[in-house]
Amino acid sequence: DTEVTQTPKHLVMGMTNKKSLKCEQHMGHRAMYWYKQKAKKPPELMFVYSYEKLSINESVPSRFSPECPNSSLLNLHLHALQPEDSALYLCASSQVAGDGGYTFGSGTRLTVV
């Protein structure tokens, strides 16, 4: 059982839809992350929340917007996505201190039609 829970597991959305991905962790970690992974590629960092402060990968388009309601929750709001945004979206958490490992959720498979 993973200690990082992502919902939904699968999502199909149209290009005009607005949807949200949810991530929750109960390990007391103060850093949470969103990654995007295309098939047969490594995960790419999108956003980092550390002590509720946001760091953004500047290559991520504005149609993706993260939200951190509290230290255990991290949402990713999606709006006006493109078919090329179809991917596996992974959430992870870690201790802020550098000696901590990352714990990943099981991912959300997103398809944009």
Place this chain on the structure above:
Amino acid sequence: KQEVTQIPAALSVPEGENLVLNCSFTDSAIYNLQWFRQDPGKGLTSLLLIQSSQREQTSGRLNASLDKSSGRSTLYIAASQPGDSATYLCAVRLNDMRFGAGTRLTVKP
């Protein structure tokens, strides 16, 4: 900029073989290195975490080594089983975590 390379990109072995997966990184200033397993379409499962001050970690049939000064890590899998078939990713952490492209392992019965 940290670059992480994994060799080979794909590996197919018969059941029962011992095997080694390789990971190299360009900047030795890391906090730790982590090996993950990923099944198709699934999330990443952490296998082993090696701190920068450590040389190796073991869990069951898995053993990971770290030579920080040379920028190398290996993941040794003993007595491979078909259930070990997956993609194995290594990642190094400093300010963030950088991943290699992974090794796709197939263990044939």
